[in-house]
Amino acid sequence: MQNLIFLAEGSEPTEGGHAPENPLGFVPVEAALSLVVFGLLLFLIWKFVAPRFEQTFAERTQAIEGGIAAAESKQAEADARLAELEKQLADARHEAARIREEAREQGAQIVAEMRESAQAESSRIVEHGKTQIEAERQQAVTSLRAEVGALATGLAGRIVGESLEDEARQSRVVERFLADLEASNGTTSGSVN
């Protein structure tokens, strides 16, 4: 460095007296340096800068386009899902309405059946009562007939004053009396019936 500066100082006097250089003049060193420096910078930018920027631009374009496509497919998927769900919902509503209708019909049917069976039961009970009453009446008639016979023979024996000890005679008299009674009773009951 010291040498260089010394050199510079040493070279000065030889140029000192010259007229100022022409600003348009050609200085080969400067032109060459300009070309070399520009060439190096061009090489660096060609080799390293431009490819990286172009790559980034391309990637960005791709990312944006890919993003748009992805969003579109997501949207379509969501639309399809929504349509499906709406269809399912409509089906479910339909089903519910159907089930409600069915239940109502079944309910009405059950009520009708119950009413019918209750009716049958009540008429059965009434019928049963009637037969029971009839049987009891029959039984009463039978026992009455025996009692009335005994009473009547007792009474008649006492009135007539004659003992009707004899079994056969007594029975004959009672039978005859009852037959008479029945005949008269038959005409009256026949007229009632």
Next chain:
Amino acid sequence: MFGTTMAASGGEFVAPGPNSFDFSKQALFHIGDTAVTKPMVQLVLGALVVFVFFYAAFRRATLVPGRLQFAGESAYGMVRNSIGRDIIGSHDFIKFVPYLVTLFFFILINNAFASIPGIQFPTFSRASMAYALAALSWLIYNGVGIKKHGLLGYLKLQSVPSGVSPVMYPLLVPLEFFSNILVRPVTLALRLFANMFAGHLLLILFSTGGLFLLEYGGIGYVAGPLAWVLAIAISFLELLVQFLQAYVFTLLNAMYISGALADEH
């Protein structure tokens, strides 16, 4: 800078001139016999800044960009889309994007050095550096055209206008050849160089002139500060010019390439 020292010592204002752009006597250091001057260092520094910026931007590149990555992508994308794709067309622009991006940011940073405190010198006000870039542009757009159409086909494309009666050819063909093949690199280089050169000269003039007026006294107490205010205004104008020149240089490159790739027009 030179103006101030001269003014202080001589007592008479020395307007800034081409001297202000001559660093040959102010070498920072030497490599062999070659004097390394400030603009040369700036050139290297500019390239470093551009690469470090882009490197840092893509170092941890993710799909969702961070702040720095977003800045890098916006810068890259601006040149890629608004210059590359819109001018060259979506068919073959992609292989020219690195060239256009490098060109734009390399020139932009080197122009911006004119306004960065501590540097304050536009690199491309050294004409030779602009010549080099213009020469490279010339090689590239012609090379691309020749590769696509063949040498004769390309010369015909650039020199023979279509839709014109052949009677006019003797007049038009040399003119077209001259304007499309010969003049383009010259205008490219001179446009960049002259804008940077003039802007910097103007700034030096207003700032050193302002100082001289202040030292002169009298009406200079009013005119000096006024000159500095103007210098500040011109600095902002220069910021615009720096961007515009980088943009125009890159845009014209894209248009030349697109013209060279065009099918018969």
